[in-house]
Structure formats: C-alpha cells, structure tokens
Amino acid sequence: MTDMQKLYLLVPLAPLLGAIVSGLFGRLIGRTLSHAVTILGVATSCWASWLIFRDVQAGHVFNGAVYTWLTSGDLRLQVGFLIDPLTAMMMLVVTFVSLMVHVYTIGYMHDDDGYQRFFSYISLFTFSMLILVMANNFLQLFFGWEAVGLVSYLLIGFWYTRPTAIYANLKAFLVNRVGDFGFVLGIALILAHTGTLDYEAVFAQATSLASQGISLWPGQHISLITLITFLLFVGAMGKSAQFPLHVWLPDSMEGPTPISALIHAATMVTAGIFMVTRMSPLFELSQATLSFVLVIGAITALFMGFLGMIQNDIKRVIAYSTLSQLGYMTVALGASAYSVAVFHLMTHAFFKALLFLAAGSVIIGMHHDQDMRNMGGLRKYMPITWLTSLVGSLALIGTPFFSGFYSKDSIIDVARLAMEHGTPGATFAYVSVVAGVFVTAFYSFRMYFLVFHGEERFRHVAHHVTHGDHHGTHDEPVAAHGHVHAPHESPLVVTLPLIMLAIPSLLIGYVTIQPMLFGGYFGQSIFINGVLHPEMAELQAEFHGAGEMALHSVDGLPFFLALSGVALSWFFYMKRPDIPAMLARRFSLIYRILENKYGFDEFNDWFFSGGARALGRLLWQVGDVSLIDGFFVNGSARVVGWFSTVTRRWQSGYIYHYAFAMIIGVFALVTWFVRTT
Numbered sequence: 001m002t003d004m005q006k007l008y009l010l011v012p013l014a015p016l017l018g019a020i021v022s023g024l025f026g027r028l029i030g031r032t033l034s035h036a037v038t039i040l041g042v043a044t045s046c047w048a049s050w051l052i053f054r055d056v057q058a059g060h061v062f063n064g065a066v067y068t069w070l071t072s073g074d075l076r077l078q079v080g081f082l083i084d085p086l087t088a089m090m091m092l093v094v095t096f097v098s099l100m101v102h103v104y105t106i107g108y109m110h111d112d113d114g115y116q117r118f119f120s121y122i123s124l125f126t127f128s129m130l131i132l133v134m135a136n137n138f139l140q141l142f143f144g145w146e147a148v149g150l151v152s153y154l155l156i157g158f159w160y161t162r163p164t165a166i167y168a169n170l171k172a173f174l175v176n177r178v179g180d181f182g183f184v185l186g187i188a189l190i191l192a193h194t195g196t197l198d199y200e201a202v203f204a205q206a207t208s209l210a211s212q213g214i215s216l217w218p219g220q221h222i223s224l225i226t227l228i229t230f231l232l233f234v235g236a237m238g239k240s241a242q243f244p245l246h247v248w249l250p251d252s253m254e255g256p257t258p259i260s261a262l263i264h265a266a267t268m269v270t271a272g273i274f275m276v277t278r279m280s281p282l283f284e285l286s287q288a289t290l291s292f293v294l295v296i297g298a299i300t301a302l303f304m305g306f307l308g309m310i311q312n313d314i315k316r317v318i319a320y321s322t323l324s325q326l327g328y329m330t331v332a333l334g335a336s337a338y339s340v341a342v343f344h345l346m347t348h349a350f351f352k353a354l355l356f357l358a359a360g361s362v363i364i365g366m367h368h369d370q371d372m373r374n375m376g377g378l379r380k381y382m383p384i385t386w387l388t389s390l391v392g393s394l395a396l397i398g399t400p401f402f403s404g405f406y407s408k409d410s411i412i413d414v415a416r417l418a419m420e421h422g423t424p425g426a427t428f429a430y431v432s433v434v435a436g437v438f439v440t441a442f443y444s445f446r447m448y449f450l451v452f453h454g455e456e457r458f459r460h461v462a463h464h465v466t467h468g469d470h471h472g473t474h475d476e477p478v479a480a481h482g483h484v485h486a487p488h489e490s491p492l493v494v495t496l497p498l499i500m501l502a503i504p505s506l507l508i509g510y511v512t513i514q515p516m517l518f519g520g521y522f523g524q525s526i527f528i529n530g531v532l533h534p535e536m537a538e539l540q541a542e543f544h545g546a547g548e549m550a551l552h553s554v555d556g557l558p559f560f561l562a563l564s565g566v567a568l569s570w571f572f573y574m575k576r577p578d579i580p581a582m583l584a585r586r587f588s589l590i591y592r593i594l595e596n597k598y599g600f601d602e603f604n605d606w607f608f609s610g611g612a613r614a615l616g617r618l619l620w621q622v623g624d625v626s627l628i629d630g631f632f633v634n635g636s637a638r639v640v641g642w643f644s645t646v647t648r649r650w651q652s653g654y655i656y657h658y659a660f661a662m663i664i665g666v667f668a669l670v671t672w673f674v675r676t677t
Contacts, residue, residue: 026116179238236272294334301327441565
C-alpha cells in the first residue's frame with residue numbers, strides 16, 4: 001500500500017475513530033477529551049483531504065480496491081476508493097463544514113446531558129458521508145447511503161424525550177426508505193445485466209444497457225437504461241428531499257441546530273446530487289429520465305420556496321430554503337449541467353451552513369426562543385451574528401460577486417439554454433428558477449429584517465417560552481416581573497465558525513467558477529454527450545470572466561427580481577408590518593394551503609398511514625380473527641368436538657355392546673381378507 005493510499009484510508013477512518021472513542025468511552029474520559037478527540041479526527045480528515053486535493057490537481061487519480069469483502073463465483077464485492085477531482089472536491093467540502101460544525105457544537109451543546117453522544121454521532125455522520133463520496137462501487141455507495149440515513153435518524157431524534165423529535169426522525173427514516181427501495185432496485189438491475197457493481201465496469205457497458213429493453217408487463221417494453229436511471233433518481237429524490245419525498249426535511253429541524261447545518265449543507269441531502277453526477281455516463285443515455293429530473297427539480301425549487309415565505313420559526317425558513325436550493329441543483333442535473341449542479345452544491349454548503357449556525361447563535365442569544373415574531377433589533381446585541389447572517393443571505397439570493405451568485409445564475413443560464421434547445425420540461429424549469437429568485441430574496445430578507453432590524457419585540461414577550469431547539473424539562477423565562485433577559489452575542493467558539501464560513505460564502509464562487517465550469521477541472525469525472533446536450537459548451541462561449549459576469553448581471557432579470565424581493569420584504573416588515581397580516585386575511589385560502597404545506601402531511605397520514613392501518617385491520621379481522629383463529633384454530637377444535645360428540649354415542653359402558661362390536665369388526669375384516677385373496 002502506497003503512502004497516498006494510506007492517506008485515503010485516513011480520511012474516513014479518523015472521524016470513525018473519534019466517533020468510537022467518544023461514543024463508547026465518553027463518560028469515562030469526560031466532555032473535554034470527547035470533543036477534543038472527535039475534532040482532532042475531523043481536522044485530520046480535513047488536512048488529509050487537502051493533501052489529496054493537491055495531489056489530484058497534479059494529475060494523480062486512483063481507482064482501486066483496498067479490501068475484498070466477499071467473492072461469489074465471478075462476482076467480487078470490495079471496499080474501494082475512486083479518488084478523482086469530483087471526489088476530492090466533495091471530501092474538502094464535507095470535512096471543512098463538518099469541522100466548523102464540530103467546533104460550533106462545543107458552545108451550542110455546552111449544557112446538554114448528551115454532549116459526548118452528540119459528538120460521537122456527528123463524527124460518525126462525517127465518516128458515513130466520506131465513505132459514500134469516496135466509493136468506487138455501488139455496494140460501498142449503498143453502505144454509505146444507508147449509514148447517513150441511519151445516523152440522521154439518531155441525530156434528528158437526539159432529544160428522544162420529546163415526542164415531536166421521535167415523530168420527526170421516524171418520518172425521515174420511513175420517507176427515505178421509500179426512495180431507497182427504488183435505489184436498491186436500480187442497483188439490482190445493474191448487477192443483473194452487467195454482472196458487476198464496479199463503477200468503471202458498469203460505465204463501460206452503458207451503451208450496451210442503452211440498447212436493451214425490458215418488459216415490465218406483457219406487451220409493454222421500456223428502455224433498460226431509462227428504468228435504471230429512473231430508479232436511481234428515486235433514491236436521490238428521497239435523500240435529497242425532492243418533491244414529493246420532501247416532507248421529512250422541514251421536520252428534521254427537531255434535531256439540534258449543529259446537525260441541521262450538517263445534514264442540510266454538506267452531507268445527506270447533497271448525497272443524491274452527488275450520486276446523479278457520479279452516474280452521469282448512465283443518465284446521459286436517457287433523455288426521458290433527464291426531463292423527469294428537470295421537472296421534479298423545478299417543482300421543488302419554486303413551490304418549496306413559497307412555503308418559506310410564511311414560516312415564523314427561524315430554522316424552518318432556512319429548511320425550506322434548503323429544499324428550494326436542492327431543486328435548483330436538480331434542475332442543473334436535468335439540463336445535463338452536472339458541473340454546475342455540484343458547483344452550486346459546493347457554494348451552497350458554505351452559505352447554508354453559515355445561515356443555520358447563525359440561526360443557532362440567534363437562538364442562544366434569545367434564550368432558546370425560535371419564533372421570529374419575538375425577535376427584532378438584534379443587530380446591536382449580536383454584531384458578529386448579524387454581519388455573518390447578512391453575508392449568508394446575500395450569497396443565498398445571488399448577489400453579484402458573492403458565491404451563490406455564480407452558481408445560481410449559471411443554473412438559470414443552463415435552464416434558458418435547455419429551453420432554447422427545446423428540451424422537454426425546460427420551459428417550466430426556466431420559469432420556475434427565475435421566479436424562485438424573487439421568492440428566495442423575499443423570504444431570506446424577511447427573516448433578516450424580522451430578526452436583526454426593527455422593533456425589539458422581545459421586550460414585549462412577558463411569558464414563558466417553551467424550549468425550541470433546546471433540550472430541557474422546563475420552560476425558560478424570557479421576561480418575568482418586568483425584567484428582560486437581553487439578547488447577547490454568542491461566545492467565540494460559536495462565532496469563529498461563522499466567520500470561517502462567511503469567507504468562502506463571499507469569495508469561493510468568484511475564485512472557482514472558471515476552473516470548475518469552464519477550465520476542465522472535473523476532467524473524466526463527469527460525462528456529457530455534447531452532441532445531444534450542448535448547453536455547457538454554449539455557456540462557456542458566453543462566459544468572459546467572473547468579474548464581467550457579475551457586472552453584466554446588473555441589467556438582467558434575475559438581479560431585478562432579487563432586488564425587488566429584498567425591497568418588498570423591507571417595505572412589508574420594516575415600514576408596513578400590517579400589510580402581511582392583511583394579505584393573509586384577504587387571501588386566506590392561499591395562506592391556509594401554504595400553512596398546511598400543500599396538504600402533503602395530511603394526505604400521507606390519510607392515504608399511507610391510514611391505508612396501512614386499514615390494511616392492518618383487514619388482515620387482523622380476515623386473516624387473524626376469521627382465518628387463523630376462526631378456521632384453523634377454533635375450526636379444528638370444533639371439528640374435533642363434533643367428532644367426539646358422534647363417537648361418544650358408541651361408548652355405552654356395557655360389555656356385551658363392546659363384544660358385539662368386536663365380533664362384527666372381526667367378521668368384516670375376515671370377509672375383506674377372503675375376498676382380496
């Protein structure tokens with residue numbers, strides 16, 4: 001094993017070691033050593049990822065096995081790594097954001113009883129995501145895929161004494177099982193038709209898969225590659241929370257804020273985007289699947305953004321923002337702009353982690369009150385949180401020169417080019433992502449103005465506020481007996497990660513757009529059929545530098561829409577706060593639809609949960625009560641009882657009756673014997 005291969009192993013194993021030590025021996029070694037060993041593990045992983053990134057930039061890639069797990073005939077199931085530019089970029093993003101979350105957690109979870117357990121979980125979560133992105137085969141991909149789902153279940157329900165947390169983690173687990181069912185069927189089809197689970201071997205047979213058909217039912221044939229890619233994307237729909245499998249993500253806010261940042265920024269929800277990008281040699285062969293991806297992404301980008309406009313919980317606003325931005329990434333995938341999708345994945349990881357952690361800082365400052373209606377005027381109390389939140393919000397809405405601008409505008413441009421080429425579903429996608437710019441700007445700065453500017457509404461909250469993102473057994477007084485607990489800036493261990501995340505949120509897009517999108521950074525990691533999908537080539541022809549792109553955008557429609565969204569939110573919530581309430585009353589039907597999240601939860605509860613309960617009652621009444629108990633158990637008992645009742649009549653108790661029966665029996669037996677011989 002070479003030195004670089006040892007470094008590859010160090011990346012996932014360092015966080016795993018930290019998770020084991022903190023999880024098994026946390027109570028023995030104490031809080032300080034628990035967070036020290038997990039942070040050291042993730043920091044080591046981040047440092048190793050940087051060295052690997054530099055090595056990959058020098059042109060060194062690796063694709064090979066490090067361990068053979070199982071051999072069955074010609075099939076070899078192995079643990080292996082594929083280290084290429086796509087993997088190296090993902091490793092850096094995952095480990096850096098995870099490191100910032102680990103440091104932040106020291107301050108955020110300081111008073112929690114499950115301190116060591118939480119550090120163990122987030123370190124294990126980092127290990128699972130790294131195994132997923134570094135995999136060179138579908139078996140290891142699926143292991144990491146399921147591992148992040150399992151650990152997210154543990155983290156969302158971390159405060160297991162709260163019924164809402166238990167409901168949320170069960171909901172996340174079950175919805176992801178729906179997507180994973182399609183995912184595992186897609187992998188099974190690949191294995192059945194290629195005889196291998198190794199990426200390179202499967203991609204080599206991609207053209208062969210495209211030429212084959214499969215019969216789902218008599219007389220109905222479908223392209224095999226279309227079915228495989230569709231099933232793989234169903235897995236991505238669950239993991240990356242795409243409509244209609246998005247319902248788990250807002251409820252996952254029941255977990256502590258650090259894990260909200262980790263799940264929604266750099267891990268888990270980005271796994272589906274990464275997987276589709278990695279599978280680009282397969283997806284490029286099915287335009288039907290790509291159009292489906294395009295439409296699903298467009299629906300998610302626009303309609304989930306609408307829901308963020310009426311939320312009052314600070315974390316839920318950011319959660320719906322995550323859903324919308326994941327929809328943008330999915331639109332890029334559907335337009336065959338895989339590099340644009342992962343570019344937005346990277347920039348989004350920084351500013352979304354920043355926004356979540358800033359929200360957590362606000363929650364700490366507000367004594368664990370999450371309702372934005374109880375905030376306002378926090379700018380002078382929390383200057384660092386205010387400034388970093390402003391950077392994150394400007395990046396999110398696509399302000400020129402900020403990181404989110406370059407990735408978001410690139411997605412809008414490829415959607416426009418796809419529409420011009422007549423790609424099915426592209427017109428709807430383009431309208432959705434353009435309209436989403438206004439929606440994003442409105443809900444982002446609605447949150448910003450309600451929290452940091454305007455009237456100090458917390459001075460009027462003279463009641464006990466139930467803990468939101470906090471684990472406790474009692475309510476904490478926000479104001480009592482006329483004394484107001486004024487907000488306060490968070491400690492350095494909380495604000496330092498905010499500053500560290502604000503820097504790439506501001507600069508990373510400007511620095512990396514040229515090499516990542518037009519400089520051939522990804523090389524062979526991503527495959528695009530340039531003849532059928534020329535959008536990226538045309539986008540490159542339109543690009544004349546990061547600075548010019550930002551300056552040229554000022555007279556464009558997206559910039560105008562973003563500016564309009566900011567201006568309208570300022571007018572509504574700083575000048576005329578009576579207007580939103582009036583609009584909610586006047587358009588009460590629309591408001592109720594948005595408040596009920598389009599009724600998905602109610603429908604799922606009625607159709608799936610209610611259907612499962614009805615099926616259970618049917619199986620119980622028919623199968624258990626009537627068939628098993630009624631027919632087999634009680635029925636056999638009744639037959640035996642009836643037979644006993646009949647035969648009992650022959651038991652008279654008189655000897656001569658028994659003697660007569662014996663004589664008749666012997667006579668019948670002898671007669672039968674004589675006749676047969």
